Amino acid sequence: MVRYRVRGGNALRGTAFIQGAxxxxxxxxxxxxxxxxxxxxxxxxxxxxxxxxxxxxxxxxxxxxxxxxxxxxxxxxxxxxxxxxxxxxxxxxxxxxxxxxxxxxxxxxxxxxxxxxxxxxxxxxxxxxxxxxxxxxxxxxxxxxxxxxxxxxxxxxxxxxxxxxxxxxxxxxxxxxxxxxxxxxxxxxxxxxxxxxxxxxxxxxxxxxxxxxxxxxxxxxxxxxxxxxxVMPDRLDAGVFAMAAAITGGELSLVGTGLDLGVVRYKLEQMGVEFARQGAVLHVRSEGKLRPINIITDTYPGFATDLQSPMMTVAALADGTSYIHERIFDGRFALAGELNKMKANVEVDGSRAVVRGRTPLTGTQVTAHDLRSGIALVLAGLAAEGETVIDSGYLIDRGHAHLAARMRALGADITREISER
Ligand SMILES: CC(=O)N[C@H]1[C@@H](OP(=O)(O)OP(=O)(O)OC[C@H]2O[C@@H](n3ccc(=O)[nH]c3=O)[C@H](O)[C@@H]2O)O[C@H](CO)[C@@H](O)[C@@H]1O
Ligand SMILES: C=C(OP(=O)(O)O)C(=O)O
Structure with a gap:
């Protein structure tokens, strides 16, 4: 049994190496x-x-x-x-x-x-x-x-x-x-x-x-x-690191050749996150103060459904009400209940979610229902007060390589633990 333990409050700074897709x-x-x-x-x-x-x-x-x-x-x-x-x-x-x-x-x-x-x-x-x-x-x-x-x-x-x-x-x-x-x-x-x-x-x-x-x-x-x-760089992994900078008031250089975040970049820019392309490096910076956003998931070049979950965490930390419409999968909102355990305010109605921010998130024991809800909970943990424990880490490990080590190198307080259970 793999679990992630995250203690929130640290801004992420440095160079993030984006994995292959x-x-x-x-x-x-x-x-x-x-x-x-x-x-x-x-x-x-x-x-x-x-x-x-x-x-x-x-x-x-x-x-x-x-x-x-x-x-x-x-x-x-x-x-x-x-x-x-x-x-x-x-x-x-x-x-x-x-x-x-x-x-x-x-x-x-x-x-x-x-x-x-x-x-x-x-x-x-x-x-x-x-x-x-x-x-x-x-x-x-x-x-x-x-x-x-x-x-x-x-x-x-x-x-x-x-x-x-x-x-x-x-x-x-x-x-x-x-x-x-x-x-x-x-x-x-x-x-x-x-x-x-x-x-x-x-x-x-x-x-x-x-x-x-x-x-x-x-x-x-x-x-x-x-x-x-x-293999091309993983734009979902890159999006997660950009969001980690956004919610912690951090500053990251994303390294991964030819990386293009497309609509995810534009949405984060609307929320107040700054991006600058520096040749092969994409620089992301945030003061930590975020505006709310509306998201409609779609096939490419629309907003990727796989980044909808982490974006729900970002929305929970924005000042105001965000609206999310999930159009690809009918079961992508299991995250809402977990975020609410951390004192977020997310209301789901069918394929739509209303996220009322910003409520200060509080660390607790939460469950990853799938890969992207897992990584969204890691993000929530980075911004929450206290300690967040996320089971099952296997789901996160399905799609993110050496996550704890890569985030720790940027200043995050995160550990990956293996237990008997
Ligand atoms: C390994 C991989 O690449 N996984 C990605 C792939 O999954 P995957 O390829 O499974 O996703 P699809 O694009 O096939 O599915 C999208 C939607 O189309 C429906 N559908 C799909 C095929 C089909 O034969 N009939 C049908 O009805 C599905 O039920 C779903 O509602 O694209 C998804 C949507 O971008 C991503 O979330 C996944 O990360
Ligand atoms: C849905 C996903 O993956 P898979 O299609 O491999 O289940 C995902 O990567 O978010």
């Missing part, structure tokens, strides 16, 4: 399994629990994987992939497991998905993935919890996503990359992580055009080869 590296590990020869090298890999699970899953299907933690490098040899089963004991622990399906389909002609995990955020359907595979010629058997996808070769088709699903787009691109003929994916996701995955697949020999336009065309090729690729 969780939501880019997971599909890249899935993509590496598409290469039947040679070894793939991934650089700037975040050392997070989801990556450890992805390594276990790649090994479970037969690949040989080395995770060099201090070098933040993964070496993946997928010349042997011999099991179509994504076993429940690993696959149910993270969402990224769904991204292994295309490689198993291409390499073995079938994938048996014993479950898919990830944050508990309400309904998280996979129908676009499976309908897409069917349109490409696969047979999909959906039993109770096990999904069996079979195909003796896929054929290009026109696919349409009802909403631009992030992993759905990545999976269908990977399925189409080795299909026979041309695939068009309409209403494809625009997230920068999806574009980074397209970059890697293109280096591997895939023929993909239209990334970032919503209409992606994939010309199938016969084989993909192993490459070296550097």
């Amino acid at each position: 969780k939501n880019a590296v997971l599909p890249m590990i899935g993509a590496a399994l598409l290469a039947p020869k040679g070894r793939t090298v991934l650089r700037n890999v975040p050392i997070i629990e989801d990556v450890r699970r992805a390594v276990e899953l790649a090994e479970a299907v037969g690949a040989y994987v080395e995770l060099h933690e201090s070098e933040r490098t993964l070496v993946i040899d997928a010349s042997r992939v011999d099991s179509p089963v994504l076993p429940a004991r690993i696959a149910r622990r993270f969402r990224g497991s769904v991204l292994f399906t295309p490689a198993l389909l291409h390499r073995l002609g079938e994938a048996i998905v014993e479950g898919v995990g990830g944050c508990n955020l309400g309904s998280r359907n996979l129908d676009f993935h499976y309908l897409g595979y069917k349109r490409l010629g696969a047979i999909v058997d959906e039993e109770e919890t096990v999904i069996h996808v079979k195909a003796s070769g896929l054929t290009g088709a026109t696919l349409y996503l009802d909403t631009p699903s992030h992993t759905g787009t990545e999976n269908l691109i990977m399925a189409a990359a080795l299909a026979n003929g041309t695939t068009v994916i309409e209403n494809a996701a625009l997230e920068p992580e999806v574009l980074d995955v397209i970059d890697m697949l293109t280096k591997m020999g895939a023929r993909i055009s239209g990334g970032g336009t919503g209409f992606i065309t994939v010309e199938g090729v016969d084989e993909l080869h192993a490459v070296e690729h550097t």
Whole structure:
């Protein structure tokens, strides 16, 4: 059992090193399994629990994987992939497991998905993935919890996503990359992580055009080869550090090449946080006095749902009433009850929340219901009076690497503890 203990009151100052993106590296590990020869090298890999699970899953299907933690490098040899089963004991622990399906389909002609995990955020359907595979010629058997996808070769088709699903787009691109003929994916996701995955697949020999336009065309090729690729910076990790500076009246230099916070930066600027780009470094500074804000989550380039939770903490510390409308997930507000235990004033009505600030937050024992509510509670702890203890730290470790050490280096009083329970 991992828990985080935070004592609030310290302003965060110094240089924050932003990790590689969780939501880019997971599909890249899935993509590496598409290469039947040679070894793939991934650089700037975040050392997070989801990556450890992805390594276990790649090994479970037969690949040989080395995770060099201090070098933040993964070496993946997928010349042997011999099991179509994504076993429940690993696959149910993270969402990224769904991204292994295309490689198993291409390499073995079938994938048996014993479950898919990830944050508990309400309904998280996979129908676009499976309908897409069917349109490409696969047979999909959906039993109770096990999904069996079979195909003796896929054929290009026109696919349409009802909403631009992030992993759905990545999976269908990977399925189409080795299909026979041309695939068009309409209403494809625009997230920068999806574009980074397209970059890697293109280096591997895939023929993909239209990334970032919503209409992606994939010309199938016969084989993909192993490459070296550097994972893009994690804009969610960066957003959290910017928010940590914002709520503690701190000043941080965010290091992570080419980092663009987009709408998150503009919203924080509206709240009174100052940003300055200094070449490759993004400088963030705050006096600690924040104005309220309105947030509507959306797919990229809208406000990322994954940063909605930490932003709720920031709103609780702003002077005045903020309004949040969550449009992507129907179960993303479990955080409100936990923040209220810390004396915040958050009222939830369906997909909308009203956050009345600023109430001085008080440390207490709180529960992370998912990765982002966990990190939002860490932020609350940094600004609260007294001590905040957050269980389960595993959820935070799913997406943030060496969080306590990185925050302590900036002056935070935070420890990561492991107990028997
Ligand atoms: C590993 C990874 O990259 N995870 C990210 C990815 O999750 P994920 O790829 O699971 O998110 P999606 O974009 O697929 O889901 C968004 C919404 O679309 C719905 N939907 C999705 C697919 C489908 O087949 N049918 C369907 O109805 C979902 O129920 C959800 O309400 O994007 C989310 C939205 O930006 C992020 O919060 C996650 O951090
Ligand atoms: C929802 C998230 O992750 P996953 O899709 O991996 O559950 C997240 O990163 O906030």
